[in-house]
Amino acid sequence: AHQWKGVIEEYRERLPMLAGAPTVTLHEGGTPLIEAEHLSELVGAQVYLKYEGLNPTGSFKDRGMTTAISVAARAGAKAVICASTGNTSASAAAYATKAGMTCAVLVPDGKIAMGKLSQAIAHGATLLQVEGNFDDCLTVARKLAESYPVELVNSVNPARIEGQKTAAFEVVDALGDAPEIHCLPVGNAGNITAYWRGYRQYAEITDGLAPVATRRPRMWGFQAEGAAPIVKGHPIDHPETVATAIRIGNPASWQQAEAARDESEGLIDAVTDDQILAAHRLLSSREGVFVEPGSAASVAGLLTSAEAGLVPRGARIVCTVTGHGLKDPQWALRMADGSEVEPVKVSVDAVSVASALGLEG
Numbered sequence: 001a002h003q004w005k006g007v008i009e010e011y012r013e014r015l016p017m018l019a020g021a022p023t024v025t026l027h028e029g030g031t032p033l034i035e036a037e038h039l040s041e042l043v044g045a046q047v048y049l050k051y052e053g054l055n056p057t058g059s060f061k062d063r064g065m066t067t068a069i070s071v072a073a074r075a076g077a078k079a080v081i082c083a084s085t086g087n088t089s090a091s092a093a094a095y096a097t098k099a100g101m102t103c104a105v106l107v108p109d110g111k112i113a114m115g116k117l118s119q120a121i122a123h124g125a126t127l128l129q130v131e132g133n134f135d136d137c138l139t140v141a142r143k144l145a146e147s148y149p150v151e152l153v154n155s156v157n158p159a160r161i162e163g164q165k166t167a168a169f170e171v172v173d174a175l176g177d178a179p180e181i182h183c184l185p186v187g188n189a190g191n192i193t194a195y196w197r198g199y200r201q202y203a204e205i206t207d208g209l210a211p212v213a214t215r216r217p218r219m220w221g222f223q224a225e226g227a228a229p230i231v232k233g234h235p236i237d238h239p240e241t242v243a244t245a246i247r248i249g250n251p252a253s254w255q256q257a258e259a260a261r262d263e264s265e266g267l268i269d270a271v272t273d274d275q276i277l278a279a280h281r282l283l284s285s286r287e288g289v290f291v292e293p294g295s296a297a298s299v300a301g302l303l304t305s306a307e308a309g310l311v312p313r314g315a316r317i318v319c320t321v322t323g324h325g326l327k328d329p330q331w332a333l334r335m336a337d338g339s340e341v342e343p344v345k346v347s348v349d350a351v352s353v354a355s356a357l358g359l360e361g
């Protein structure tokens, strides 16, 4: 029987950067593209969800970590470091463990989801909570990698982008061609950069390989309103959003994100925390797909764009939902009006359970 081998083995011929590197893999990638019937009806298009929460550590970061850690292993690295809002640290910790390397992670104090924190600790990373935001953590991590024998595995590492582009390959392989529009949350802007590279590469002759797609999608990126430097046109010193994954004020791949937007005739826009949480609720309650809040920014952006009349009727649209809902589960327990959900208690007795369920005999 066939087992998915992970993105390096599955796409080796499209990843020349990995030549001669050992493959450090947890069989990431191969994630489902799920038809979203309710969303499709709401926006009058054919909408699919690329469910990246089903990667080994629960986010898309694993696609770039298998490649970054494999390239680091080829170079003989013994230690890696990253700054993170949580998912990168969970992924780096797992893949470093797989490769027998040590891992240090710098995270913003008090601003990362519990699930992500426990993953990094579980995999034995040295975790430091920095008294600053993600942008401060990345500045420090870059300095350390310049002066000490540790490999930086943030998305400024080219091997990260190289691995993450495989998500675009998978979308085209599943649909038979590129969609017309691709929606993504934008934080440090590595992922929109990676998808655009993947889509371009699949629509052109690269490394002597024939094109697979006949077109490239418009790239639609969405930042959280309180952390929307690209939309506002300047860095944000104190980014704030409930979507802690994308609480970033000065994205490292800012220029590449703008290039993806402009070359694809796409857009980068902002969505409010309320819109993010509404999309988060819609995904879990209407589509059966549980994601973390930051992931729902792509869907929130699609919904606001549809309201603004920007969605072409019947278009094929893919929204990447980047991380699993179990990473940061508390949001599901909060109702639209802000009140907390209280589970109903019942005694061990069929009649009272039936009555609590509103069943009539």
Ligand code: F0G
Pocket: 059, 061, 083, 084, 085, 086, 087, 088, 089, 155, 185, 186, 187, 188, 189, 190, 191, 192, 245, 246, 292, 294, 295, 322, 323
């Ligand atoms: N969605 C999730 C769940 C993320 O964790 C991130 C980034 C993004 C979207 C945005 O992707 O940065 O490539 O634009 N998380 C990083 C981290 C910053 O440290 O885990 P991006």
